[in-house]
Structures are given as structure tokens and as C-alpha cells.
Amino acid sequence: MLDDVMNRLVSEVEASARVQLSEYLAECPLQAPKTMRKLAMDDLIEVARPILASSEHVDAQALEEWATTGSQAHLMAISSRARVPEPVTEILMDRGNREVVLCVAANAGARFSAFGFASLVLRSYGDEDLTVATWIRSDVPRRHLLKLFADASSAVKARLCKEDPTKGKAIEDAIVHAVDRLQSQTRRFSPECSNASTVVRLLEQSGKLDEVALRGFANSKRFSEAAMSLASMCELPAGLIERALIDDRAEQILVLARAAGLSWETARALLVLKSRPHEARDDLERLLEVFLRLRPQTARKAVQFYRLRERALGQGGSPGGDGPNR
Secondary structure: OHHHHHHHHHOOOOHHHHHHHHHHHHHOOOOOHHHHHHHHOOOOHHHHHHHHHHOOOOOHHHHHHHHHHOOHHHHHHHHOOOOEOHHHHHHHHHHOOHHHHHHHHHOOOEOOOHHHHHHHHHHHOOOHHHHHHHHOOOOOOHHHHHHHHHHOOHHHHHHHHHHOHHHHHHHHHHHOOOHHHHHHHHHHHOHHHHHHHHHHHHHHHOOOOOHHHHHHHHHOOOHHHHHHHHHHHHOOOHHHHHHHHHOOOOHHHHHHHHHOOOOHHHHHHHHHHHOOOOOOHHHHHHHHHHHHHOOHHHHHHHHHHHHHHHHHOOOOOOHHHHOOOO
16 A cells, blocks of 8 residues: 555655655665656656665566666666676666676676677677676686687786786786687686586596587587587697687588588587577578588598697697697
């Protein structure tokens, strides 16, 4: 009853009174969903902000609705909440301007889905502040960190290492040489890679590291396991495979798959693993034609060239030098 009364009165009172009521309801344990809804969607952001940014009584469904219809100022208020659910974060990433995206990237309480992280890395390209905000998050999957770092300029790479001492210690020496050494260093300090290395090594020892296992890793979005498995099959460093999987060009994956005698089904799974969310289906159809035209003998010659090149660079010619067994 109190909620009904307040909901009617809100439309009649002046802005300063609505601001005071919004600030009060945002902090107090009283639940008044109708009134809070009206205040949260008030055109005056001073009225809406307390509810959108602070109230613990706002459910995820309401946040999604407000994020879908609100102004950039409303989105900014939502992005600063102590906790932002994954579906709301995706809407903020899609509708928000640079300031909104930067705010949600810097918000440790914002939760990102796999799609959300891919979108965040994509929007970070060419934006130093957004790149840094993404880098220092503790929940970014390693494959996205690799992409983020690979796309950054030398100046930004130096800043990334300075901003996060934990990551910086592992990669500081690598920056002045190349991304290859960065991958090797970060792989060594990554629990994700350590676990993946153990899984792949056990499969090798039991004779079960085959195309089915590789395709399973790719379909399950297990990036490190897929990269190390393909590295073992092609007798190439895992770093080279990771670069191929995060590179925008898909042809090298086709060459590696053809040389390893993999089917199109497995090659397609690897392409989907590396693809960005917006890539079209007709790209896969075009790549299928390329895959079918590529002669296995030609692909094997290309892979042999990769091995020789990696040896010349001091990387070693087999996964043992930079792969599952390291």
C-alpha cells in the first residue's frame, strides 16, 4: 500500500524531492518496487542514479530492461554498480559509449561471459585506457590477454606491464624481444596452461591424443588444450599455434589442419574457436573451399618451413621446446 501511495505521489512532486526519495530508497531496506522503477527511469539522471547505481533491491531482469532502454547517463550509473550480471554487461558493451564501456571494464564486480570478453577485447583495439582496464582485470581468459597484448603498441605493452606487477614480472623481459617470448613466459606462469599441459601430456602417454580429442577441446572452447594438442600433432611450438589461433587470418589454421591429416569437421571447430562473434557463416563456406583445394603435400611442406623457421629463431622444432611437455 505504501508503495502504491508513493508511486502516485512521485509524479506530482518536484525534482529535488524525487532526488531525496531516490537516495533514501537506494539505501534503506524498504522494498518499494513500483516507486523505485519509476525513479530509476526518471529522465533526470540525478533522480535515477541512486537507484540504478546503489540499490540492492533491483533484480537482474529490471536492470536488463533499463540497460536496453536507458540513456547513456543511465547506462553509466548501471555500469558502476557493485555487481553487474553477465546479461546486463553484454547490453552495456553493445549499447554503451566509450565512457560506459571503460567504466564497466574497470568494475571488478562486473561479470563477463565469453562473448562479453571477446567484445571487450575487440573494443579495446586502439584505445589505450580501455586496453589497460581490460588487462588488469583478474578474470580475463588467457587467450583474450594474448590477443589484447598482440594488438597493443610497444608503448601500451610497456604500460600494461607497469600497471599489473604480477603479470608484468612474468613478461617484462619478453616485451623487448617479441610476442613469442611473451607467450612462453605467460604460459609458464599460467595455471590454465599448467593444467592443460598435464591433460595433453597424459593423453600423449596413453596414446589417446588424436583428432577426436583435439576436436573435443575445440568444441568445448578449451583454448590451451586445443593449442597444445595441435602443436603436438604438427610437431611445432605451442606459441606458434596460439598465434595462429588468435590471428585474424584463418589460412594458417587450414594449412596446419591439412598437414596433420585432420578432417574439415575438426578444422571448422578450430576456426570457430578462433573466430570473433560477428564473423559470418559464409566465411566458413569460403574457407571450406580453400581447405578442399589445399593439397596435403603442399601443407606438409609449409609446416616443415614453419619448423625450420622456428629453429632458426631459437624456439625449437617440436612441442617439447614450447609445448605440452615443457
